[in-house]
Amino acid sequence: MNFKAPRGTHDIFGINAKGMAELERRAREIFKKHGFEEVGTPVFEDAALFTRSIGDTTDIVEKEMYVFEDRKGRKLALRPEGTASLVRAYIEHRLDISEPSGKFFYCGEMFRYERPQAGRYRQFHQMGVEYLGNPSPAADAETIIIAADILSAAGIKDIKVHINSLGCEKCRPLFRKALVEYFSSVKDLCGDCGKRLEKNPLRLLDCKVDAHKFTNVPKMQDHLCEECAVNFDEVQNLLKSAGCDFIVDDRLVRGLDYYTRTVFELKSDLVGSQDTLAGGGRYDNLVKELGGQNTPAVGFAFGSERVMMAAEKAGFLNELKEPEKIFVAIADQELFDKAFAFAVKLSRGKKDISVFGPVNAKSLTSQLKLADKTGTDKTIVFAKTEFDNGKVLVKDMKTKTQEEADISDF
């Protein structure tokens, strides 16, 4: 008991591992139904990739990244999110040419040095999509709908979809200026807000300490330029027409600098304070910022552990289907080889089956006990008398009934 998993990490096994696998399976299915292709990227990247994309004054970059130097002095970072890597790969391999759909998804572990708490870990998993090259509000709407569908597929009801528009490079600075002017006039801002005022005034909208002091706060909606306003309306219309409920939340901002226009979060009250299960938005300038063509894009990611927390409360783990479990037992030790060959053949054959055994055990009793404890559906017993006639005993563990069957039938 000397070693423990490092702070904020955890081992996953048993029912939880099955649940995660099933969640990933369902998410992949939905991604593919919308025409997204899977892309795998490295767990670590040039650290500068993240500082440039996420923003060098964001919390993620300033204090949450695992940065290290390798033996040749390269400055690397464990990825804190997936978008930057995917965009890098997109540019590096000219995926705009070889994968013209521009639809990609990824799945993997992310790392952030934070104080662990419910729904927040130092190593966690995200799955997400990036839809590159499509400036249409339809891409925004489709992305949001996919996110909602996945949470729904995990059995989570009552998801609240919050959306907002952060405007573009033309109108956002004006809004920002209006905010700074407004907040500068508010007295006794809390310490955090003082910092936010300089770094990211948008964040003040979200302050829980000072919120009551803010009245008639400037709204982004009132500062959107014509194009952004039309765009945001269209996103809403498309969501409505697709039957996706949402809330326009003018206090919704995001912690990564690359977002433009539409941003969104999907929240659930089934979990604790870390209630954002999925989040994303449009990032029309990022590809160019990282050295690619001018490419509009939109994407989102969900945190697998968070989604699992909510899904578990919704009964997701209770509905998992297991393959039929077969246990191969021997009543006579001399039949071990025959039983072994039989078990191998069984597992190579019929699909959706889980074969266990044979096992070197003293008694048939102990084998049956083991079969029982491992949740076996059927135990196939190799016994000399029957085996000599080409038969085995098939025992249904649930009904406690047993019958003979020809070995050749399997």
Place this chain on the structure above:
RNA sequence: GUGGUUGUAGCUCAACUGGUUAGAGCGUCGGUUUGUGGAGCCGAAGGCUGCGGGUUCAAGUCCCGUCAGCCACCCCA
């Protein structure tokens, strides 16, 4: 990074105001006669009480530190 709270067996928890060899349930293992499982009965193993220091005749219990879990802030998925 800040605050609160908790660390005793694989799990869930006991141990009065500090006081003998730290207990129970569940689980595990073995047995209950050798070719038939979930119950019952009998028995066994399993703990440097997170770690380190201090106070005391005596520390699981009090104090300090540290590490870790949980919860919240912050931030985000």
